[in-house]
Amino acid sequence: MGIRFSKFVIFILLQLFFSGFSYGTDIITSSTNLSDGRTLVSSDGSFELGFFSSGSSSKGRYLGIWYKNISVQNIVWVANRCNPMNDSSGILMINNTGNLVLLSQNRSVVWASNSKREAQNPVVQLLDSGNLVLQDRIAGKSETFLWQSFDYPTDSWLPGMKFGWDLSTGLNRRLSAWKSPDDPCPGDLSYGMEVFNYPDLVMWKGSKKYYRVGNRIGIAPSGLPRIVPDQFFTINGISNENESYLIYYPKTKSVITRLFLNQTSSSAERIIWNEEGRTWIVYSRFPSDDCDIYGTCGTYGTCLNTAIPPCQCLKGFKLKSQSWHSVDWSQGCMRNNPLNCQKGDGFKKFGALKMPDAAHSWLFKGMDLNECRVKCLEDCSCMAYATLDIKEDRGCVIWFGDLIDLKQFQSAGQDLYIRMSAADSDHEETKGKTKMMATLIIAAAILVVISVFVITYYICRKCRNIEEREIGQSNERQNEDLELPLFEFVVISKATNDFSSDKKLGEGGFGPVYKGTLSNGREIAVKRLSSISGQGLVEFKNEVALIAKLQHRNLVKLLGCCIQEEEKMLIYEFMPNKSLDYFIFDDTRRNLLDWPRRFHIICGIARGLLYLHQDSRLRIIHRDIKASNVLLDNEMNPKISDFGLARTFEEQSDGRTNRVVGTYGYMAPEYAIHGQFSVKSDVFSFGILLLEIISGKKNRGFYHLSHSVNLTGQAWRLWKEGHPLELIDSFVKESCTQSEVLRCIHISLLCVQQQSEDRPSMSSVVLMLAGETELVQPKEPGFLFDEKTLQIDSSFAMFESTSRNELSLSEMEPR
Incomplete structure (x- = not known):
């Protein structure tokens, strides 16, 4: 009995020795290990290393790193991604060669660090950054990393992690998505850095390019919109003969953020942890639209997402393949006039472009733009050139072969000079005597085009009116045909x-x-x-x-x-970023919307309303435009929702109802008092919403104010006193352009005019936001004070709000 008891005690002591010592610490030494059920925690408590099961099954054990105090989407690194253990017998330890190894039940090696350098005193530590490192702690010498998990990322790019190449060793730090939410083995989506003469970030599906950021041009990558400096993190790039990588850091320790690959959505997502809501907020996602997909418009085709169709051939080019019934952009475009290098080609400047794929390009850092032009012109195989760094106006990049993956921007991108025939280039010698003749020809052509356009417009307008009447009659006959997929x-x-x-x-x-x-x-x-x-x-x-x-x-x-x-x-x-009111009326979340993002949202709402009023098949008045009915997608693009109260309308006509439905504080006076609605009713609601986005405050509504002005009244008072910029939300003052905000305040006051005929149309609003038209002085708006200004017509059977208790559909979760 005593012998058995002694053996039991020895067994317990051995278990404590091999597993218990690592519990609650951030290190493993050559004399300790980590068994399943135990974890390492970084010294500041941010990250945890241990064993986990993926999905609902308890089988299939993996070794990974996760955020310690975050319960959703939190695994940032996995060791044995495609080699799970079948039970909980796994042990992580340092072997006799100084490597970190993961052993299974039969002591076979499931995973190993495979460091090529031997250590005298090896120690494994989980750092506060989430980096698992193998170090050699030699007395009197600085610590060196023999191996680190940051060099072998899985699907996540964490702050402080180098993303790219160590060219001296051939180490390529790239991401690969989980095959599925339950399987960490790599799927077919990967993201990394291509290094030719200059680096470019590329996403692949299998072996095919799927998305490309575009080369960095001194300010930002040419394939991304140019925005103000980010308020949450800074990003730096290094590119030399030894290294080529990007690295980023949060500006404050309180910001928890990471970028990860999502196999399900085929995208890379930048997410930020919202502690108050205990959820991740999608800060950005790419590809963000169809124009981001690699080679969407083929060679020499540019893609502009707001255009119809989005693909266009560059000026001087035409489609390679087009039949009478279809347009094939996969083949790209070709020149109208062939090149003739011997007789003399020239170049044509194309502005605001994402630079083409750099697979066949050369870089000359010491050249200026003029020298770059000469260099390209001397080589008949050179198809284009551009400045390497537009911020410093230095460096030269030249491209060979067909140009592909071009994207058109309105206020970003870079100038690209493309080789053209003498007839199509920007040569000065094409001017002179032929200039007057060309001008006369163009003028005559314009007159012909205008005449044809006017005649065609009136013919199409008449046909369209007939067609819409027929459609309306058809809809009445087929009221039950919902024209949508039916779900069981x-x-x-x-x-x-x-x-x-x-x-x-x-x-x-x-x-x-x-x-x-x-x-x-x-x-x-x-x-x-x-x-x-x-x-x-x-x-x-x-x-x-x-x-x-x-x-x-x-x-x-x-x-x-x-x-x-x-x-x-x-x-x-599903809209993961909830609705607009979730952000602009919350003291914590409103700082996620700087002015460029707010202005982007304003313009998107305006374009959506313009489509409803003017461009859609059925002209529509929404009747309930408000912050909670504007949803936000992964890229914070606005999407108007909730059409339960919408009405179709005939052009140039108003409507009247004895059942006024909508939301207090957003209703136009003529609608709230007399039940008269038109497109100008939506314009009034848009004006209120515009004021709320600018100020971050609710228009409290005329129905519950006692002898005081609401937000509209406050804006009007500040406008008359000459201090309209005092209305700006304090969170966006540093990121805003004052002239742009002032224009938006001016537009909002025009939209909330008392008389509907004084308000602009949404087409005019869109032009105003773009700064393409002059603004008239606003008159006194409607509904400035309390509910005494409202006299409800007694003939109405009902007056109600669709937002009972101002409850938003987006208060609890993203949708």
């Missing part, structure tokens, strides 16, 4: 976990809204018609019939509907 109730029930309360995003006048995930992994938002809803079957069919015909980047996309017995549901695309 069981599919939606499964996607929302039987409409579980933890899937609920919020609730409005229509009913509850739930987050769901379809079997293919696509996230959706499900709007379920409540039996006690203020809205009913009529509004349901109205919203379906309207949104089914709407396609615009600034309108939320309706994916389908579900009608089964008493159940009526709408299925929308």
Whole structure:
């Protein structure tokens, strides 16, 4: 009995020796190890190293690093990505060669660090940055890293991690997405740095290029919009004969951020942790639109996402392949006139472009732009040249072969000089005597084009009116044809976990809204018609019939509907960044929206309303434009939602209703008092929303103020006193352009004029925001004071708000 007891004690002591000593510390030495069930924690408590199971199964054990106090999307590194252990017998230790090894039950090596340098005193430590390092701690000498996890990233790029190449050793630090949310083994999506003569960040799907950032041109990569310096982190780049990499750091320790690859959405996402909401906020995502996809418009084709169609051939080029019934952009474009190097080619300047793929290019750092032109002109195979660094106006890049993956910007990108035939180039010698003749020809051509355009316009307008009347009659005859995919109730029930309360995003006048995930992994938002809803079957069919015909980047996309017995549901695309009111009215989250982002949102809302009023197949008045009905996608692009109250209208006509529905504080005077609505009603609501975005304050509404002005009144008072900029939200003062904000305040006051005829149309608003038209002086706005200014017409049967208790559908979760 005593012998058995002694053996038991020895066994317990050995277990403590080999596993217990590492618990609660941040290091492993050659005499300790880490077993399954124990963890290492960085000294500041930010990161944790240990064993985990992926997905719902307890089998398949992995060694990984995660954020210690964050429970969602938190694993940032995995050792044995494609080689899981079948049980919890795993042990992490330092072997006799000084390497870090992961052993399974039979002591076989599952994973190893494979450091080529031997250590006298090896120690493994989890640093506060989340970097797991193997060090040689030699007395009297500085510590050196023999191996570090930052050199072998999985799907995440953390602050302080070098992203790119160590050219002296051939080490390539690149990301690869998890194959699925439950499988950390690499999928086909990867992201890394290509190093030719200068570096470029590239995303691949398998072996094919999928997205390319564009070379850095001294200010920012040429393929990204040019924005003000980021308020959350700084990014630096190093490129020399030994190294080529990027590295970033948060500006404050309180910012927790990482970039990771998402196989499901085929994108890289920059996320920031929101401690108050205990959730990740998607700060940016790329590719951000179709024009970011590699080679969308083929060779010599440029892509502009706001254009219709987005692909265009560069001036002086034409499509290679086009038939009478289709346009094929995959083949790209070719020159109108062939090059003739011997007789003399020239160059044509193209501005605001993302630079082409650098696979076939050369770099000359010491040349200026004129020398660059001469260098390219001397070589008949040189197709284009550009300045390497537009900030310093130095360096030369020249391209050989066809140019591909060009994107057009409105206020970003770089100048690119493309080789053209003498007839198409910017030669001075093409001017002179032929200039007057060319001018006369152009003038005559313009007169012909204008005449044809005017005649065609009136013919098309007449045909369009006839067509719309026929469409209206057809819609009346086919009222039950919803023209949308129908989802089975069981599919939606499964996607929302039987409409579980933890899937609920919020609730409005229509009913509850739930987050769901379809079997293919696509996230959706499900709007379920409540039996006690203020809205009913009529509004349901109205919203379906309207949104089914709407396609615009600034309108939320309706994916389908579900009608089964008493159940009526709408299925929308899921908006992870919630709605606009979630940000601008919150003291913590509002600082995520600097002025460039707010102005981008303002312009997007304006374009969406312009589409509804003028460009959509059915002209639509929304009637409930407000901050909670503007959703934000992954790139913080605005999308107008909630069309349950929308009405179609005939051109140049107003409507009247005896059931005024909408939201207090956003309603135009003529609508709130007399039930008269038109496109100018939406313009008034847009003006209120514009003031809220600028100031970060709610327009408290005329219905609950006692002898005091609301936000509209405050803006008008400051305007008259000559201090309109005092209205600006303090969080955006440093990032804003005062003239741009002043213009927006001016536009907002024009939009909220008392008389509808004094308000601009949304087409004029879009031009005003772009600075392309002069602004008239505003008159006194409507609804400046308390509810005594409102006299409701007694003939109305109902006057109600669709936002009961000002509850937003976005208060609980992103959708």
